[in-house]
Amino acid sequence: MNIAVHSSLVAAEPAPQGAPGPARPAAPAHVIRDDAEAIRVAHALAARFREGASERDRTGARPLAELDAFSQSGLWSINVPRSHGGPEVSYRTLAQVIAIIAAADPSIAQIAQNHLGIVAAIRTVSDPEQQADLFAQVLAGTRFGNAFSEKGTKRAAEFETRFTDHGDHVVVRGRKFYATGALLAHLVPIVAVDDEGRPWYAIADRDAPGLTVIDDWSSFGQRGTASGTVLIDDVRVAKSRLVPAWRGYTAPRVDGAIFQIIQAAIDAGIGRAALDDTIAFVREKARPWIDSGQDRAADDPYTIRAVGDLTIRQHAAEALLDRAGLAIDAAVAAPTPESVAAAQLAVAESKVLTTEVALAASNTLFELSGTRSTLAEHNLDRHWRNARTHTLHDPVRWKVAIVGNHALNGVNPPFHAWS
16 A cells, blocks of 8 residues: 655654854963973873763763863964964874873863874975964964864775865865864864865864864764864855865975874874883782782782783883884975885884874773773773774875885875875
8 A cells, every 4th residue: 555645744763963163262372482491391281180080981971171271271283383373293292292192181181182293284385374373272272173084985094075166265165074173172173175176174164154073973982072073154254264275296395204203102102001000900909810829919920921011012112102203203304205204114114003002001901900900980991992993094005005006116195195
């Protein structure tokens, strides 16, 4: 029997509900004086963030208060050039700052990643007037979010989001996913392409008409990043806030390597946190195996060896991260094809090892700590969930190939935002 259903009786699908943006800071942010202060402030914030990290992961709470403290501390403006009133700390120090924060809460560290990358890009591609405007915003405590990636395109570097020229402004239309930081940002840089297919950052106000940020991030890891969906429905952006991202890849520059070293620093922090929690649990709660003849798990010779191995690998990962930061600093100071390639290669090596140690430490934690460590009350699985989720950002198998192809054949790394 055929049954006709009148269109008026069919319930319309509810429109996606966006979340409101955060308030702007009531007072200007602190400005860090030098590299040493940046490290001190990072350690102080990490001690605060560590206290609630497990509970935030468990409940899915968004770290707004923590982000406010983080950006007001001055650590979100540490790569603003001195010529614009910023600290311009080294990228070696910036990577250390991110690793310190990530060891306390890697979601909070990741939220800062795209902001710091955008600051670096503005230095590279913007004209002096645009730099003055945007760097002043950052120094005041304004947070950039991220509306870059799209999950419906064939490749990561392809974008369907476009803008049209309307004289003194552009109008942007598209849809984004993995929008880390957009939920709690003040300004949202949207990657959109022009009629020639060139990518730009169209920096929109967080609560601009037509910009809808949906809190629908459902990953099992990095839960606090809220890296969900952004709908862009004819969003108006002034041309003064249209940043030519494509220029960062028309000549030797380290914009891509800067984005990548922050990713590596987050993984280094996850590995450090997993190793520290392994050592604490083995010392305080784990039991020795019956054949060890020991009274404490910490005296089990196989456990000692495994912890020694992880410690060496963690230190090696941190050393490669340091080396990559130094290579970026050299390329920022004197960008040439050779210095930029050296930075890309150093970051690739760092990315490989920080990925491996984050996964190894967060997995070995349970092997050495025993079944008790899997209880929900400890929530130690968050380390593995965070490592497994974050290290999927881009495949390290390609980083290994880049390093090998250069070593064997002298081929420089590809030149794009993931290298």
